[in-house]
Amino acid sequence: MTTLSLPAPAKLNRLLRITGRRPDGYHELQTLFQLLEYGDTLHVTARAGDAGIRLTPGLAGVAEEDNLIVRAARLLQRETGCRDGAHIAVDKRLPMGGGLGGGSSNAATTLLALDRLWRLDLGLDRLAALGLELGADVPVFVRGATAWAEGVGERLVPVELAxxxxxxxxxxxxxxxxxxxxxxxxxxxxxxxxxxxxxDGATPDAVWRNDCESIVRALYPEVDHALTWLSRYGPAMLTGTGACVFCPFDDEALAERVLGDVPDGWRVFKARGSNRSPLHRALGIV
Structure with missing residues (x-):
């Protein structure tokens, strides 16, 4: 048995503009995905000749067949006819329902890890297409670059951010x-x-905004409180549909000082943005 221990990084939506609604109910949007040097870790062990997919630990309130990790592994089996299986253990740091893409990133790491361990060699284009079947955010993690996105978030152009x-x-x-x-x-x-x-240097109020933020602030006073507090230090914003909020800083020392002021009861972390996914670096993908 071979095991790969791989990162499943978080993302931030540096902006999120909703430009329309499609007949199928999905929304047309424009967003800027920023990958972070922070996230979950998956330990993926291939099991030759045993097609079972075993996940530990499970997620509270999520049936195993609904977990994106299990769904990603089984989708890969169906698409390729692979008869091998896997045991996947998760070190979970990203909160559920936080807007950081934790489930989507877990799915992407599963796809890339099993593509390597099962020796499928599908390539990023096909893996990203499979990822889109699991969720609109999965392809950005499969492709592994900070990116400008349109459509439902699947049309990606890699970009370089500070x-x-x-x-x-x-x-x-x-x-x-x-x-x-x-x-x-x-x-x-x-x-x-x-x-x-x-x-090109647009101000946050003019362009770098999140169209979901006003609704989330109205529905969830806790998010409103967090944004009000964090805005004292800089241009705080909601990521995705939340609940996480974030603020950028020029250097680590400034971010560290803000961490020291965070009120009790909130989960908080600092992380550096990355234009290339730590998952791709770990796998040696150019």
Whole structure:
């Protein structure tokens, strides 16, 4: 048996603009995915000749067949006819319902790890296409680059962002993405902008905003409180549909000082942004 221990990094949405709603209920959006040097770790062990997929530990409140890790492994088996299996152990650091892409990142790491361990050699294009079947955020983790995204988040263009440090706060609530995107008050008609405009130094208030933020603040006072508190230190913003909020800093020392002021009861961490995924570095993917 061979084991790979691999990172499943978090992401931030540095902006999130909702430009329309499709007939299938999904939303057209523009976003800027920022990968972080922080996340979960998966320990993936291939089991030759045993097609079972075993996950430890399970997630509270999530049936095993609904877990994105298990779904990713079984999807790969179905698509390739592979008869091998795997035992996957998870060191979980990212909160559920936090807007950090933890489940999607876990799925992407599972796909890349098993592609390597089962010697499938599918390539990133096919793995990203499979990832999209699991969730709109999975392809960015499969492709492994900070990226400008459109469509439902699957049309990706790699970009280079300054390697800022971030303080990320989770105020202790779990948010339903479906509830936020289904809310009648959600802005769904933001004007589409060019990638160039988004990257050419626009002010956060003008372009680098999250269209979900006002709804989430109204529905979840805990998130509103966290944003109000973090905004004292810089341009704080919601990531995804939350519940996590973040603020960028020029250097680690500034971020560390903010960590020392965080109120009791909040989960908080600091992390550096990365233009290349630590998962790709670990696997030697160029």
């Amino acid at each position: 390697p800022d440090w971030f303080v990320v706060v989770h105020p202790g609530v779990e948010i339903s993405t479906a509830a936020v995107f289904g809310h009648p008050g959600l802005t769904r008609d933001s004007t589409a902008i060019s990638m160039r405009r988004a990257l």
